Amino acid sequence: MEGPAIRIRDLRKAFGPNQVLRGIDLDLPSGAVTVLMGANGAGKSTLVKVLCGVHSADAGTVTLDGRPFAPASPAQALRAGVVTVHQNINDGVVPDLDVASNLLLDQIADGSVGVASGRALRQRARGVAEAVGLRLDLGRPVAGLPLADRQLVAIARAMAHKPRLLILDEPTSSLSAAEADRLFALIDRLRAQGVALLYISHRMSDIRRIADRIVSMRDGVVSGLFEEKPLDTAGAVRAMLGRDLSDAAISIPAAGRVILSMAGIVLRQDALPFDLTACANEVVAITGLVGSGKSALAAALFGQSAPLAGTMTLDGSPYAPASPIEAVARGVFLSPRDRRANALVADFDIARNLSLPFLRRHSWGSFIRWRSEAAMANRMVGEMGVICRSPRDGILTLSGGNQQKVAVGRWMSEASRLLVLDEPFQGVDIQARRDIGAKVRATAKDRATVVLVAELDEAMEIADRILVMAEHSLAGEHRNQNLDLSAVMRQVTEAQQGAAA
Numbered sequence: 001m002e003g004p005a006i007r008i009r010d011l012r013k014a015f016g017p018n019q020v021l022r023g024i025d026l027d028l029p030s031g032a033v034t035v036l037m038g039a040n041g042a043g044k045s046t047l048v049k050v051l052c053g054v055h056s057a058d059a060g061t062v063t064l065d066g067r068p069f070a071p072a073s074p075a076q077a078l079r080a081g082v083v084t085v086h087q088n089i090n091d092g093v094v095p096d097l098d099v100a101s102n103l104l105l106d107q108i109a110d111g112s113v114g115v116a117s118g119r120a121l122r123q124r125a126r127g128v129a130e131a132v133g134l135r136l137d138l139g140r141p142v143a144g145l146p147l148a149d150r151q152l153v154a155i156a157r158a159m160a161h162k163p164r165l166l167i168l169d170e171p172t173s174s175l176s177a178a179e180a181d182r183l184f185a186l187i188d189r190l191r192a193q194g195v196a197l198l199y200i201s202h203r204m205s206d207i208r209r210i211a212d213r214i215v216s217m218r219d220g221v222v223s224g225l226f227e228e229k230p231l232d233t234a235g236a237v238r239a240m241l242g243r244d245l246s247d248a249a250i251s252i253p254a255a256g257r258v259i260l261s262m263a264g265i266v267l268r269q270d271a272l273p274f275d276l277t278a279c280a281n282e283v284v285a286i287t288g289l290v291g292s293g294k295s296a297l298a299a300a301l302f303g304q305s306a307p308l309a310g311t312m313t314l315d316g317s318p319y320a321p322a323s324p325i326e327a328v329a330r331g332v333f334l335s336p337r338d339r340r341a342n343a344l345v346a347d348f349d350i351a352r353n354l355s356l357p358f359l360r361r362h363s364w365g366s367f368i369r370w371r372s373e374a375a376m377a378n379r380m381v382g383e384m385g386v387i388c389r390s391p392r393d394g395i396l397t398l399s400g401g402n403q404q405k406v407a408v409g410r411w412m413s414e415a416s417r418l419l420v421l422d423e424p425f426q427g428v429d430i431q432a433r434r435d436i437g438a439k440v441r442a443t444a445k446d447r448a449t450v451v452l453v454a455e456l457d458e459a460m461e462i463a464d465r466i467l468v469m470a471e472h473s474l475a476g477e478h479r480n481q482n483l484d485l486s487a488v489m490r491q492v493t494e495a496q497q498g499a500a501a
C-alpha cells in the first residue's frame with residue numbers, strides 16, 4: 001500500500017435542515033480496496049456524490065494526490081481521475097453503440113478519435129480492453145450484452161482515464177455469483193495497478209472477498225476503521241449500527257393447507273415441466289442464477305405472462321390469472337424486482353407511494369381520505385423501519401434503501417393470500433434485511449403464503465423451504481432447517497456449466 005490517494009477532512013453536507021455529512025475524515029490509499037459500510041440513510045451515496053462532482057460540499061477539504069480536489073461537475077471529477085460506477089447498469093454505456101465505441105466514448109466525444117476511423121478505433125479499443133483483461137467481441141452492440149458485461153465495459157471505459165480513484169456503488173446487486181467473480185478479478189487487477197478503490201456494499205460475502213480495509217459510517221460520520229487482518233466484519237457491522245445486530249428468530253410452521261399448487265408448469269419452450277406447492281403460513285424462497293427463470297415464475301404467478309403449459313390452483317380453486325388485476329382480485333400481490341424504475345412514483349410523497357396499490361381503500365368517491373391514508377402510512381413506516389422525517393415528505397428525499405422498504409412494505413399493508421416478493425432485499429442494509437425478513441415472516445404467520453425470489457444467503461435467513469431454479473425449471477428443493485449447502489451449490493453450478501456448454 002502506498003500513501004493515501006485521497007484525503008478527506010471534516011467534510012460536511014446538508015440538504016435543507018437535514019445535516020447528512022457531519023464531518024467525514026477518511027483516507028483512501030492507493031492499491032487498496034476500502035469497503036464503505038453504512039445503514040440505509042447513513043450518507044454513503046451523498047459522500048460519493050460529493051467525490052464525483054454531483055454535489056458540492058458545504059465545508060471541509062478533499063485532496064487528490066496532495067492537491068485540492070473540489071470538482072464542480074462529474075466531467076471535471078472524471079478528468080481529474082475520479083471514476084464512479086453507479087448501481088444503475090445503464091449508466092456509463094451507450095446501448096446502441098458497439099463495445100469498441102463504448103470503450104472510447106470519451107475520446108470520441110472530445111474529438112481525439114473519429115467514429116469513422118473503423119480499424120484504428122478497433123485497435124485502440126483492443127488496447128483498452130487488454131489493459132483490463134476484458135475479453136469481449138468488440139464489434140457487438142452493447143445492447144445485446146448481459147448486464148454483467150455492460151458493467152465491465154463501463155469500468156473498462158473508465159480505465160481509459162487512468163483513474164486514481166474508482167468508486168463502485170453496490171456493483172454486484174444485479175450480478176450472478178459467476179459474474180461477480182469476474183468483476184472481483186478485474187478489481188484485483190486494478191488494485192495491483194495502484195488504483196485506490198472505494199467499494200460500497202451491503203453484502204457480507206462481497207465484503208469478505210474484496211476488502212483490504214472496512215470503513216463504517218453512521219449518521220454522517222466515520223464510526224469505525226478496520227484494517228487489521230483478519231478483518232473484523234462483526235465489529236464493522238456493530239460500528240455502522242451503533243449496537244449489535246438484532247436477530248429475527250425463525251420459527252418453522254408445520255406444513256399446513258396447500259395454498260398454491262403448480263403442476264406440469266412449462267415456462268419456456270425448451271424448459272422441463274415442474275411442480276411446486278406452497279402451504280399456508282409458509283415462506284418459500286426461489287434462488288438461482290440471473291436468467292434462471294426466477295422472475296418468469298413470479299410473473300406467471302402474478303398474471304403478467306401465462307405459462308406455456310401446466311395448471312395452477314389457489315386455495316383449492318383453479319387459478320389462471322390473465323392480468324395482474326385478476327391476480328390482485330384473488331389476493332395475489334407481487335412486489336416487482338425493478339422497483340425504482342417501475343413501482344415508485346417520483347412526485348408522490350411517501351404515504352401516497354405506500355397507499356398506491358390500495359388507494360380505493362383510502363378514498364371515498366374521488367376523494368382521498370387523508371387520515372386513513374396517514375394512519376396506514378404511519379403504521380407501515382414504523383413496521384418497516386423507514387427512516388424519514390414525515391410520511392408526507394417526497395419519496396425522493398429517502399435514501400435508496402429506505403425507498404426500497406416503501407416499495408416492498410406497501411404490499412404488506414393489506415391482507416393477501418399469496419405474496420410474491422421479487423428480490424426484496426436489493427440495496428437494503430443488513431439490519432433492514434433482518435427487519436424486512438421479520439415482517440415477511442410475521443405476514444406469513446398471520447395470514448399469507450410468501451414466495452420469495454432471493455439470493456441464497458438471504459433465503460437461508462428467512463425461508464422455510466429453498467427451491468433452486470435453473471434453465472427455467474426447478475433443479476432442487478431443500479428444507480432450510482437441515483440444508484445441505486454443498487448440494488444447493490452443486491445444483492446451481494451444474495446448471496451453470498450446462499448452460500455454458
Ligand SMILES: Nc1ncnc2c1ncn2[C@@H]1O[C@H](COP(=O)(O)OP(=O)(O)OP(=O)(O)O)[C@@H](O)[C@H]1O
Binds near residue numbers: 047397
Ligand atoms: N437530494 C436530496 N434532497 C434531500 N435529502 C436528501 C437528498 N439526497 C439524500 N438525502 C438525504 O440524505 C440522507 C442520506 O442519504 P444517502 O442516499 O446518502 O444514504 P445512503 O447511506 O447512501 O443510504 P442507502 O444505503 O439507503 O442507499 C437521507 O436521509 C436522505 O433522505
